[in-house]
Amino acid sequence: LPKTLPREVIELDLDDDEKQCACCQHSLHKIGEDRSEKLEFTPAVLKVLEYVRPKYACRQCEQTEDKNHVVQKPALQSIIPKSFATESLLANIILGKYQYAMPLYRQESLFTQSGIELSRTTMARWIIQVSEKFAPLYAALKVHLLEQVVVQADETPLNVLKEDKQCYMWLYCSGADSPDTALPNVRNIVLYDYQNSRARSCPVAFLGDYDGYLQTDGYGVYDGLHLVTNVGCFAHARRKFMEAKKLQGKGKSGKADSALAKIQKLYGIESRLKGACAEKRKAERQEHAKPILDELYEWMTTQKVLESSPLGKAIKYTLGQWP
Template structure:
């Protein structure tokens, strides 16, 4: 059965290549990575995830494609995103992992959700029901997310204008508050402040372009199906098997993000891709007709 999956995945390569070409034309790409146990590899391996758009057709901005592509690699090094992204020249939004920094032509964007989690870790040590310094940072971050909630469905232009007017002053307050704190750097609060200040230019970049999101949660949600699946199937036996998983997860999750009936779409894809000259353009999820 594993061999069948690998053989089927080979047929999907032209469609994957077409989806990748569209992904690299998007204004914003989000990325994430997660460990993958591959038995016939002698080093720690990873499944990388690159995505654009949103989780559903209704949530995407106009002219933005909902795409989620997995890429198996036996490394977590910078060479992996460099190889996948090539000459991509848009925004790359991540959790701040260093391998994504310094890519040519790419503008890095940070994730405020990761900063928020670190302040949440600090809050837990304050004791149940007690308030402290971490609450002040969390209150400001909550206001920033409140602005984003009100901007759902807004145009790119409106998102930028509202963020400049309402989010920028809150971000300035948060920055001033963090730089004025005298805390032990090794404490949870110290670590939260250090992370946030270290990521600051990337964290605030979202207010300058309405295409951008406040966080990298789209990528985290897109990689979650593999993380959940991994708890059941545990590992890949070979690199070929891991590549097959990357291929099929990409097709399935991109179809789901475009609101397709998965069974109908996969059947149509397999019939069309079996042809000598398949119509790849017709199989792109946003072109597919049930």
């Protein structure tokens, strides 16, 4: 278990009357101990924070002046004024819905079990209010994101209520190793853009006049972004070859292994370069990765396989992403 977790030591010692020898009744002495660890879970705790703000007034002024000045600490500011929701409660509701896919009706049920009547309507309103508060931050992050040299994009289906067609969550992010050194404190930005469409108009509207490198899975709508330079993703290419490898049979080698071996070498180079500066990454890739890429390209263009086969599809996909 992780050493960083807090630990509570529970000693299971003998009672005093048990610390005597069963044979001769002499006192026993400690010769060692055994230790074992178990992972304990403490459920979330709900509590009410009652803020008391004493009021103060001057007795002298009460007698001599028409107006008596009352003094007290101002109420604490809240992200949602006049709401009983603390920031921690709001964060937990939002995290539950969007990070852990727990619908609000299920969260409503959990609160009910704790004796709290908190409707999904109220929680939905809170989420909207919080999103409105964070809109300026989202806009600022988007400005920084579109200043990056490389942006990654993807879209995934999203099931929602009361929509007449399939909806999508579009994701745009900067790489953790972005070569842009102008923003040393903004190394990784991830923004989500909800749309009820998978059309080209969605990335066009989000990216605007972005003219950097756009890394995607090769979905056709990105080809219509004429200002960007489209680049492929070897994680997706590798996945295609892995699908072809599965059909070779367990323990059997085949043509897909040749491609996977070359891709694995590329992964090894990237692993060694993790944390390196952009200049070093470029130099190392030109020296070590480019020959492997050239070899992979030549291998793919000389294979005689059915285009409709899993390996043929993997090769076609990868060549389609080639610059």
